[in-house]
Every structure is written in C-alpha cells, then in structure tokens.
Amino acid sequence: MATLVFTVCLAIFLGKCCILALYYRIFGCSRSVRYEVYGTFVLSLPIVAVGIVVVVMWTPQPGESWGFMKEHGDPWFEWLVLGSAILSLLIDCLLVFIPIPVILRMRLSRRKKGGVLALFLTGSM
Numbered sequence: 389m390a391t392l393v394f395t396v397c398l399a400i401f402l403g404k405c406c407i408l409a410l411y412y413r414i415f416g417c418s419r420s421v422r423y424e425v426y427g428t429f430v431l432s433l434p435i436v437a438v439g440i441v442v443v444v445m446w447t448p449q450p451g452e453s454w455g456f457m458k459e460h461g462d463p464w465f466e467w468l469v470l471g472s473a474i475l476s477l478l479i480d481c482l483l484v485f486i487p488i489p490v491i492l493r494m495r496l497s498r499r500k501k502g503g504v505l506a507l508f509l510t511g512s513m
Contacts, residue, residue, distance in 0.1 A: 397439030411494040484512040
C-alpha cells in the first residue's frame, strides 16, 4: 500500500515536471514564465515528500499486516494523502494558466490566438 502511494506520488510529480519542462522550452524567453515554472516546480516537491513520508512511516513492520493499521486507524495518513491531492489540484490549475498571458500577448490574429489558446486549454480536460 505504501509503495503504491509512493509510486503514484512520483508519477504525478514527474508528469507535472514534463509539462513544466515543455513550458520552459516554449515560453522560457519570458522572465515571468521562468519564475512561474520554477515556483510551480517548488510547489510540486511536497508531493514526492508525501510519498516518501508514507513509505517511511506507514510501512508495516515484519509480522504486522495492513489490517493492523486499519484497525487502529491513523488520521495522519488520510490527512497527508488529502493534502497532497489538494496541492496537486492547485498545481494543475497553475499549469493550465501559465501559458495564457504569453499567448494573449502574441502578435497573432484573434482567430489564431483562439486556436493556440484552445490547444493549450485542451490539456485541462
């Protein structure tokens, strides 16, 4: 169970890093976008930290089963996972909105701006 949580946290973090690297590559000439990418990356680090904490703290000792943890109930486990999920949702919203100001400042016709914006907003689905 703990290794599954860690694997999921790591996969979520790496997925966000891929999108941030794409944004840095495409829009990195803008200083504000670079700072937004760096800040979003720093906000993403606690997601991996939650995965590591779950593995270290809630892996059953030899001779124990996961049923032992469920019987006694550990509210910290639930709060950590819930906090990680809320942080992940916040970062997803940031990832959707990072390219919008840059796209709106491009010297394109309204129709082309709308098309480029629709292309990037498709990732929010």
